[in-house]
Amino acid sequence: MHNVLNQIEPGIRELVTDFIEAGCPCPSKQSVIQRRQGYINSTVLAGASPQMHQEYQDNLNGIKVKIFKPTSEEKLALTIYFHGGCFISGGFATHEQQLRQLAKLSNTIVICIQYRLAPQHHYPAAHDDAYNAAIFIREHANKYGGDPKKITFVGDSAGAHLALITSLRLKRDTDWLPQKQILIYPMLDALGSSKSYAENGQHFVITRSMLLSGFEMYLAGTNINSQHPEISPLQRDDFLGLPPTYIITAEFDPLRDEGEQLYKKLLASGVEAYCERYLGVIHGFFQLSAVSQSAVRCIENIAKQIVR
Numbered sequence: 001m002h003n004v005l006n007q008i009e010p011g012i013r014e015l016v017t018d019f020i021e022a023g024c025p026c027p028s029k030q031s032v033i034q035r036r037q038g039y040i041n042s043t044v045l046a047g048a049s050p051q052m053h054q055e056y057q058d059n060l061n062g063i064k065v066k067i068f069k070p071t072s073e074e075k076l077a078l079t080i081y082f083h084g085g086c087f088i089s090g091g092f093a094t095h096e097q098q099l100r101q102l103a104k105l106s107n108t109i110v111i112c113i114q115y116r117l118a119p120q121h122h123y124p125a126a127h128d129d130a131y132n133a134a135i136f137i138r139e140h141a142n143k144y145g146g147d148p149k150k151i152t153f154v155g156d157s158a159g160a161h162l163a164l165i166t167s168l169r170l171k172r173d174t175d176w177l178p179q180k181q182i183l184i185y186p187m188l189d190a191l192g193s194s195k196s197y198a199e200n201g202q203h204f205v206i207t208r209s210m211l212l213s214g215f216e217m218y219l220a221g222t223n224i225n226s227q228h229p230e231i232s233p234l235q236r237d238d239f240l241g242l243p244p245t246y247i248i249t250a251e252f253d254p255l256r257d258e259g260e261q262l263y264k265k266l267l268a269s270g271v272e273a274y275c276e277r278y279l280g281v282i283h284g285f286f287q288l289s290a291v292s293q294s295a296v297r298c299i300e301n302i303a304k305q306i307v308r
Helices: 010-021 032-045 092-106 125-139 158-173 195-200 208-219 256-268 293-307
Strands: 054-060 063-069 076-082 109-114 146-156 180-184 245-252 273-282
Touching: 010 273, 032 092, 054 125, 063 092, 063 125, 076 092, 076 125, 076 158, 076 293, 092 109, 092 293, 109 125, 125 146, 125 158, 146 158, 146 293, 158 180, 180 293, 195 256, 245 256, 245 293, 256 273, 273 293
Parallel strands: 076 109, 076 146, 146 180, 180 245, 245 273
Antiparallel strands: 054 063, 063 109
């Protein structure tokens, strides 16, 4: 393990070392309240964020969203953001720093969707909220000063999953799609069957059990199994027609391989796709700008992809 630790970025290496020395305490053994608070507590590692021209919440037919508008300009492009948190945690409070940074760097209006969380709500609550909110945001783009013809989806982890499924639903049921989608270490396999789940599932803070417990709580009490096409979308073959897709993976992430498998499936389906693996980092690194230069570079690169 010592040799592996030396391959991790210094700021993140300290987090991983502390986690290992503590006995690799898996968050799946905590209560949901503790897990949610732990996620909020981790935002001290997110770094500074810029001031917005406007920052406020809205309610779209019962779904909360938060708007981050960097300037007073009108007809700005829109970035719809789907936050991570294993389907059980996360929201505005856990992602504000990154959302402000993305808004400022891309000069787009970033709108984050607060979808319903497990275990209080089960499938398809989060999927339906993500899909319905995306439609509402497009319909109300002018209200926010945005351009409904210029929409990008961005999501991390469970949020990247929801961004992908929202695009697939839109492709099936509507006549519009986002211009592009950016998926940051997406959760795509509720069985955790990849090699990276085995290699990276214990020692790198975000564990195999933590990730899979989110799926389990989200599916509890339903008749949906873990291989349902909206739960484990790597089982699907209906990707043709999706917008250009940029996938980000992390070297020491249990989800690394499934993000890269999706990239290959998209290419094989004729979708314009790109994939970048960040070395020396773990799942969640995108939210660690205070200790990770890779996180800073990742946010900058995502902003560049949005405005390409």
